[in-house]
Amino acid sequence: MPNRQNLLVALALVAPFALMSANPDKPAKAKKEKAPFVAGKPAFTPDPEIPAFEASSVKPDHLEPGAFKVPEGFEITVWATSPQLFNPANMDVDHAGRIWVTEGVNYRRHSGRSREGDCVRVLQDTDGDGKCDSSHVFVREKELECPLGVAVFDNVIFVSNAPNIIKYTDVNRDLKFDPAVDKREIFLSGFEQPQHDHSLHSVYAGPDGRLYFSNGNCGAEFSDKSGRTFRIGGAYLNNPYAGAKSDDGHVYVGGFTASVDENGHDARILGYNYRNSFEGVRTSFGDMFLNDNDDPPACRVSHLIEGGSFGFFSRDGKRQWRADKRPGQSIPTAEWRQEDPGSIPAGDVYGGGAPTGMCFYENGALGEKWSGLLLSCETGRNVVFGYLPKPDGAGFKLERFDFCTTNTTGVFKGSDFVGGAKNLSDERHTLFRPSDVCVGADGAIYISDWFDKRTGGHQDTDETCSGTIYRIAPKGFKPKVPALDLSTVKGQIAALQSPATNVRHVAFARLKAAGDINMPAVQKLREHANPYIAARAEWLLAQLGEPGLISARVWLESEDATKRLVALRAIRAATNDCIEILSNLTTDLSPMVRSEVAVALRDVPAAQSVALLSKLSHHIDGSDRSLLEAWGIGCTGKEEAVWSALKPEGSWDDAFAHITWRIHPAKAVSDLAKRAADGKLSAEQRKLALDTLAFIPEASAAKAVLELAKDKESPLHADAMWWLIKRSTDEWSAFGVAEALKKEGVFDPENAKLVTIATPPAIPCTVKLEDVLKLNGNAKNGAQLVTRCVMCHQIKGQGVEFGPNLEGWGRSQPSEIIAQALIEPSKDIAHGYDGQEIVTKDDVTIHGMILTEGDIMIIRSMGGQNQYVAKSRIKRRRKLDQSMMLNATQLGLNAQDVADIVAYLRTGK
CATH class of the missing domain: 1.10.760 (Cytochrome Bc1 Complex; Chain D, domain 2)
Structure with missing residues (x-):
C-alpha cells in the first residue's frame, strides 16, 4: 500500500x-422532506414573510431574440411575455392556436405569494400578426400550487397538480371556468408530494387514443376508474411503497410513465425506475421517448421500451443506485445500471442539467427536412436540445445538437451540477430556462422561458416572476391556424393532420365514436405522403370495429418495416386477441417488430408464450441491448420455463450466455458455477457467468460464488469477494454469507488486518x-x-x-x-x-466512503483502497466535517x- x-x-x-x-x-437538502410520508402533505415550508405578488408592481424582463442561436433558415420571435404570463411551468396548444399555460408564482418557498393561488392562463393572437395580444385567466384556485402540467382537448382541460390530475370541462366554452356552470372533477389522485419537482407531470395524448403522463420518484399510490391500484415507491422521502406489488401483478419503483383511457380506466405502467422524467412523448409511429434528471451529472434523453426499467433504484426500490455502484463503473453506467440485467439502454447521457418539457415534430411549418425532430428542454444548460432519432437495431441512435440556445460557451450557472444557488449569475445568456416546448397549431415551435438565475434545487430567485413564450419558425413565417369545425367529419380528418398532438386526439376520439361509417375517409388518409399522418390513420382504423381491424391488418404485409410495426402496435391497442399475429411475426426481419412482439408477451401465460419467446431468442446474440431487454421483459415471470426450453445439450455459445445473464434463472446456478470456474473460457466469459450468479437471489447462487472466492489465485477472486460482501447486505442477507466466509477460511471479518488511513x-x-x-x-x-x-x-x-x-x-x-x-x-x-470516520475497537481509524452497509462494511479510502470492516468491530462512527x-x-x-x-x-x- x-x-x-x-x-x-x-x-x-x-x-x-x-x-x-x-x-x-x-x-x-432533503431533511425537511423526510417527515413521515403522508399523501398530500407538502414537502416544503412556505415562507410567511413573502409579500403578495402584485403583477402591476413588477418590472418584468426577457431576453431579446438576438440572444438566441437557432438553425439556419429559422427565426425566433417573442410571441408573449410578462405581464401576459408569469413563471410558465407548462403549456399546451388547442385547435384554435391558443396557448394555455400553468403558472408557478407560488413555487415552493414562495407558496402564498399569489394569495388566491396559481392559475391556468389562456393566451391568443387574435389578429394573426404572430404575437399574443390577449391573455386571461381560465381558472385560479388556492389548491393550484405551481401545477406542472396542462393538457387541452377542445373544452376539456387536464391540470397536473399533485396529488391530483384535475379535469375541468368548459361547458359553455367561454374559456373561463365558472363553477356554477362548468364541471370540475378529480380525474386521478394519489401522486405524492405536492409542490415537488419529482412528483406529477403533464398529461399528453398518444396515437392510440390514450392519455399519458409521468411521475417522478416521489412515488404514488393511485387507482384508476376500473378499481385497479398501482403502488410505486422507492428509496426517497421515506416512501412506503418500495417493493409493493401493484394490482397488475408487477412491482414498479421510482419515477414512471403511465397511460389510461380518456375516461380514466385501464391504467398501465409503461416504464419505471426513473429519477424524475419531467415529460415524454409518444410519436405517431408509437415510439416513446423521455428525458430524466441527474443525480449527480447523468441526465439523459432516452428511448423507452414498453415495460422497461431504467435502474435508478434497486429492483425492490430500497436502494439508490450509488449503494450498488460497482468498482470501476462510471457514474452514468452505475446510475442507470447499464451493466445490470433488466435495465434498458439509457440513450443519450449528457451530464449535468435539469431537463423539463419535450415535444416531437412530425409535420408543420418547419418543412419535411425536420420531420421526426425530437426536442427536449434543458434549463440547466440554457438550451433546447434537438435529436433526429435514427433506428439502430431495436432501439435508436440519439445524436444531440443545440436546436435553440443562448449559451454556446459551455459554462453554465445556477444549476445544481455547477454549484446551484452558490453559483448564480447576472450574465444574461445564462438566464434562459426553457420550461416547455410544443408544436403549435400553426406548425411553428413554441418555447416557454421561466427566466431565472437559478434552476433546480426547488429554488427560484426572480422576484418579478418574468416569463416569455418564444416562437421558432422559418424566416418570414406568416402564421395561419386552420379553422377546424370539429363537429364535422371533414373537420375531424383535418384535425387528425394537425401538427399539435392534443388537437389530433380530439379528432381521433370523435372519429372513433362514430364507428366504421367514416372508414373510407380514414383509409384515404392512410395513403398520405407524410408517413406520420398516414400512421395516425392506421391507429384509428384498428379501433373502428371489426371492419377497421381487418383493414389495419393490411399493413402487416407491407414491405415497409415501419408500417408493419405501426400496424402491430395499433392492433395491440385495439384488441387483446392477437396471439396469432404475434406468432406470425416472431421471425420478422425487423428487430423493432420482434422487440414489439416480445414486450407484448409479458403478460401472456407461459403455455402460450414460451414457444414464441424461444423463437424470438434465435435472433439474439447480445449485441443489440434493446432487443435483449425487450425479450427479457417478455419473459417476465416465465424465466425458468423459457431457460429450460432453450438450454442446449452441449456447450453454451456467447448468445446463450447473454440470454442466461438477462433472465438469470435459479435453474442455471450449477451451469454458471462451472463456467465461472472454467479456465478454458476467457476472462470476459467467466466474469459474465459470475455476474449472472450475483443477480440470482437464491442461497445456491451465494454458495456458488463462495466456492469461486476460495481460489485466491483466480482472476475472479476480487470480484467474487466484492459480490459476496455486497450481496450479504441485500439480496443474500438471509444466507449467512459472513459466517460462511469465515467457516470456509476465505475471509474472517473479525480478525482481518485493518490499516489506518x-x-x-x-x-x-x-x-x-x-x-x-x-x-x-x-x-x-x-x-x-x-x-x-x-x-x-x-x-x-x-x-x-x-x-x-x-x-x-x-x-x-x-x-x-x-x-x-x-x-x-x-x-x-x-x-x-461525504467522508466517514470509522474507529475500531482496537483503535484503527479509517476515513473513507461507505460503499456498503451490513454486517461487513466496504470502506473505500484515498488511493482507491477498499477495506472490509465487520460492523461488530466498530467502536464509533461519524460523518467527517471536512472534505x-x-x-x-x-x-x-x-x-x-x-x-x-x-x-x-x-x-x-
Whole structure:
C-alpha cells in the first residue's frame, strides 16, 4: 500500500467532491422532506414573510431574440411575455392556436405569494400578426400550487397538480371556468408530494387514443376508474411503497410513465425506475421517448421500451443506485445500471442539467427536412436540445445538437451540477430556462422561458416572476391556424393532420365514436405522403370495429418495416386477441417488430408464450441491448420455463450466455458455477457467468460464488469477494454469507488486518480566489500538475476510482467553481462523496466512503483502497466535517498553480 506521504499527495484534486453540487436527493437538502410520508402533505415550508405578488408592481424582463442561436433558415420571435404570463411551468396548444399555460408564482418557498393561488392562463393572437395580444385567466384556485402540467382537448382541460390530475370541462366554452356552470372533477389522485419537482407531470395524448403522463420518484399510490391500484415507491422521502406489488401483478419503483383511457380506466405502467422524467412523448409511429434528471451529472434523453426499467433504484426500490455502484463503473453506467440485467439502454447521457418539457415534430411549418425532430428542454444548460432519432437495431441512435440556445460557451450557472444557488449569475445568456416546448397549431415551435438565475434545487430567485413564450419558425413565417369545425367529419380528418398532438386526439376520439361509417375517409388518409399522418390513420382504423381491424391488418404485409410495426402496435391497442399475429411475426426481419412482439408477451401465460419467446431468442446474440431487454421483459415471470426450453445439450455459445445473464434463472446456478470456474473460457466469459450468479437471489447462487472466492489465485477472486460482501447486505442477507466466509477460511471479518488511513486536519488556505481569477492559466503546466491526482481520480483512462472521474468534467464548470474547490474543498461536498470516520475497537481509524452497509462494511479510502470492516468491530462512527482532500496550501500550490490546473480542466488539453 502507498505510504502516508504518497497518500497525502494523492488527495490532490479531490476538489471535485465539492463541485458536483447538491440536488434534491442529497440527504442534507432533503431533511425537511423526510417527515413521515403522508399523501398530500407538502414537502416544503412556505415562507410567511413573502409579500403578495402584485403583477402591476413588477418590472418584468426577457431576453431579446438576438440572444438566441437557432438553425439556419429559422427565426425566433417573442410571441408573449410578462405581464401576459408569469413563471410558465407548462403549456399546451388547442385547435384554435391558443396557448394555455400553468403558472408557478407560488413555487415552493414562495407558496402564498399569489394569495388566491396559481392559475391556468389562456393566451391568443387574435389578429394573426404572430404575437399574443390577449391573455386571461381560465381558472385560479388556492389548491393550484405551481401545477406542472396542462393538457387541452377542445373544452376539456387536464391540470397536473399533485396529488391530483384535475379535469375541468368548459361547458359553455367561454374559456373561463365558472363553477356554477362548468364541471370540475378529480380525474386521478394519489401522486405524492405536492409542490415537488419529482412528483406529477403533464398529461399528453398518444396515437392510440390514450392519455399519458409521468411521475417522478416521489412515488404514488393511485387507482384508476376500473378499481385497479398501482403502488410505486422507492428509496426517497421515506416512501412506503418500495417493493409493493401493484394490482397488475408487477412491482414498479421510482419515477414512471403511465397511460389510461380518456375516461380514466385501464391504467398501465409503461416504464419505471426513473429519477424524475419531467415529460415524454409518444410519436405517431408509437415510439416513446423521455428525458430524466441527474443525480449527480447523468441526465439523459432516452428511448423507452414498453415495460422497461431504467435502474435508478434497486429492483425492490430500497436502494439508490450509488449503494450498488460497482468498482470501476462510471457514474452514468452505475446510475442507470447499464451493466445490470433488466435495465434498458439509457440513450443519450449528457451530464449535468435539469431537463423539463419535450415535444416531437412530425409535420408543420418547419418543412419535411425536420420531420421526426425530437426536442427536449434543458434549463440547466440554457438550451433546447434537438435529436433526429435514427433506428439502430431495436432501439435508436440519439445524436444531440443545440436546436435553440443562448449559451454556446459551455459554462453554465445556477444549476445544481455547477454549484446551484452558490453559483448564480447576472450574465444574461445564462438566464434562459426553457420550461416547455410544443408544436403549435400553426406548425411553428413554441418555447416557454421561466427566466431565472437559478434552476433546480426547488429554488427560484426572480422576484418579478418574468416569463416569455418564444416562437421558432422559418424566416418570414406568416402564421395561419386552420379553422377546424370539429363537429364535422371533414373537420375531424383535418384535425387528425394537425401538427399539435392534443388537437389530433380530439379528432381521433370523435372519429372513433362514430364507428366504421367514416372508414373510407380514414383509409384515404392512410395513403398520405407524410408517413406520420398516414400512421395516425392506421391507429384509428384498428379501433373502428371489426371492419377497421381487418383493414389495419393490411399493413402487416407491407414491405415497409415501419408500417408493419405501426400496424402491430395499433392492433395491440385495439384488441387483446392477437396471439396469432404475434406468432406470425416472431421471425420478422425487423428487430423493432420482434422487440414489439416480445414486450407484448409479458403478460401472456407461459403455455402460450414460451414457444414464441424461444423463437424470438434465435435472433439474439447480445449485441443489440434493446432487443435483449425487450425479450427479457417478455419473459417476465416465465424465466425458468423459457431457460429450460432453450438450454442446449452441449456447450453454451456467447448468445446463450447473454440470454442466461438477462433472465438469470435459479435453474442455471450449477451451469454458471462451472463456467465461472472454467479456465478454458476467457476472462470476459467467466466474469459474465459470475455476474449472472450475483443477480440470482437464491442461497445456491451465494454458495456458488463462495466456492469461486476460495481460489485466491483466480482472476475472479476480487470480484467474487466484492459480490459476496455486497450481496450479504441485500439480496443474500438471509444466507449467512459472513459466517460462511469465515467457516470456509476465505475471509474472517473479525480478525482481518485493518490499516489506518486518515485525512490530515485542514489548515487555512493562503491562496485567495480573487487572486487566482486575475491570472491567466497555463493549461500545459496544469496538465503536469494534474497527474498527481491519479491516485484518487481517473482522467484520460488512467488513475484510481475514488473521487469523481475528471474526464471532461471541468469543461462545463466555471473557473471560479473549480478554483474554489481547490482552495476550500470542504465548502460544498458533493452528494455521495461525504467522508466517514470509522474507529475500531482496537483503535484503527479509517476515513473513507461507505460503499456498503451490513454486517461487513466496504470502506473505500484515498488511493482507491477498499477495506472490509465487520460492523461488530466498530467502536464509533461519524460523518467527517471536512472534505477528504487537502487544500491548495497543503498541496504546496500557489495561486498560479491553481490557475494552471483550472485552465487544464476547463480545456481538457
